[in-house]
Amino acid sequence: MKITDIKSIHVWDDGKNLFILKIETDEGLYGWGEAGLSTRGLAIEGAVSHFREFLIGADPMKIGALWQHMYRSQYFEGGRILTAAISAIDIALHDIVGKKLGVPVYQLLGGAHRNFVPCFVTSEVPLQSPDVVSDTKRLVSNGWKVIRFVPGHPETGGDPLLFEPRESLHVTSQWLREVRETVGHEIVLGIDYHHRLSVAEAASFCQKMPDGTLDFLEEPIRAETPEAYESLGRMTRIPFAIGEEFSSKWAFLPYIERGLTNFARLDICNVGGFTEAMKVAGWCEAHYIDMMPHNPLGPVSTAANIHFAAAVSNYAWLEDRVNEFTFSDKLFPVQYKLEGTRYRVPSEPGLGVEFDEEANQGESFRFSERPHLHKNDGSLTNW
Numbered sequence: 001m002k003i004t005d006i007k008s009i010h011v012w013d014d015g016k017n018l019f020i021l022k023i024e025t026d027e028g029l030y031g032w033g034e035a036g037l038s039t040r041g042l043a044i045e046g047a048v049s050h051f052r053e054f055l056i057g058a059d060p061m062k063i064g065a066l067w068q069h070m071y072r073s074q075y076f077e078g079g080r081i082l083t084a085a086i087s088a089i090d091i092a093l094h095d096i097v098g099k100k101l102g103v104p105v106y107q108l109l110g111g112a113h114r115n116f117v118p119c120f121v122t123s124e125v126p127l128q129s130p131d132v133v134s135d136t137k138r139l140v141s142n143g144w145k146v147i148r149f150v151p152g153h154p155e156t157g158g159d160p161l162l163f164e165p166r167e168s169l170h171v172t173s174q175w176l177r178e179v180r181e182t183v184g185h186e187i188v189l190g191i192d193y194h195h196r197l198s199v200a201e202a203a204s205f206c207q208k209m210p211d212g213t214l215d216f217l218e219e220p221i222r223a224e225t226p227e228a229y230e231s232l233g234r235m236t237r238i239p240f241a242i243g244e245e246f247s248s249k250w251a252f253l254p255y256i257e258r259g260l261t262n263f264a265r266l267d268i269c270n271v272g273g274f275t276e277a278m279k280v281a282g283w284c285e286a287h288y289i290d291m292m293p294h295n296p297l298g299p300v301s302t303a304a305n306i307h308f309a310a311a312v313s314n315y316a317w318l319e320d321r322v323n324e325f326t327f328s329d330k331l332f333p334v335q336y337k338l339e340g341t342r343y344r345v346p347s348e349p350g351l352g353v354e355f356d357e358e359a360n361q362g363e364s365f366r367f368s369e370r371p372h373l374h375k376n377d378g379s380l381t382n383w
C-alpha cells in the first residue's frame, strides 16, 4: 500500500475552526486526522505541505518510522506547529491501518481495557453568582460525577476583555466553596484557570479554600517553566492537571519525572498523535499518573480520544464539551455521540468517523482570534 495524497481541509463549524486532514492510498483506503493549535490552521497546512513531499509513495503501515521521519528529518525537530501536523497525519495513518486490518484503532494499541469511556463535563457558568450552584445541581441530576468549572470575575463595567486576576480569584474561590457545600464530597470538582495566574496569585487562590474543596486545579499558571510549578506545589496540596499544550514526550518529561502534575492533560492532536500519546501514557503509568485528555476540538479528535482511552490502563476521564459545541451531522455524517456521561467503545474498523468533503466544498480558512484580555491598567493578560 502507498500513500497517494494528503489533503489539508479547513472547516468552520459551529463558529470554530477545525483542521481536518485526509490521507488517501492506492488501495482506495483513506484515513481522517485532526490537528490541534486551533486558529493557526494556515501554519499547520504549511507544515503538512512539507511532510507531504516525502510521504507521497510511502507505506502507511510504517507508522512509527514515518513519525520519526516527520519529527527528526530536518534537524530542527518538533515544536507545536510541526507536531500538530504530525498528530493529524499519525491519527489518519492509524485510521488507514485499522481499516486495512479490519480492526478498531485501539486494537492496534494493545486492545480495550474498558467497556466505556468515562467523561467529565465543564459548567460554562462562571464561578461568580448563585447561577453556578443551580447549574451544578442540574449537571449532577443529569448524572455527571466529575465537573469542571471556569473562573469567575466581578462585574467588568461592560468590558468583556477585562480580567483582573486578584479580583477573579476572590470571587471564584468563594463560589467554589459554595458549590462544594452544596454537592457534598461524592462529586469530583475541578477548575481550569487557563494559565491566567502568577505563582503568587495561584498560591493565594489555593489558600482561600479548605482542603477537600477542589479535586484538581488545571493549569493555574503557564507551563513553560517546570520550576514555577515546583514552587507552587510547595504552597498547596491541591492536585494539578497539566499538559494540554505539550507537543512531545520531552515536554512532558519534567512534569512526569519530577511529579509536577497529578493528571496528564494530554492532547492527542498536539502531542504527536497515537504514537506519542501511547509513550506518554506508559511513562505516566510508571509514575501512577492518570490520563485526563484535553478534547476541545472536533469529531475526529473525539474519535481518536475514544480509541486512546480504550487502549490505556491509567485513565481518569475524557473532556467533553457537550454544553459548548455540537458538530454538524452534514459535515460529519458518522461521529460519536455522548451516551449519558460516557462514550461507547466501538467495534468498527479504523477510527469510526466520517467527514463529507462535498458538504464542505468552497470553504477556506477563516481567520479568528482568541480574546486578548487586559488588566485594569491596560496591560495584556493571559486568556
Ligand SMILES: [Mg+2]
Residues within 6 Å of the ligand: 192, 194, 218, 219, 244
Ligand atoms: Mg485547559
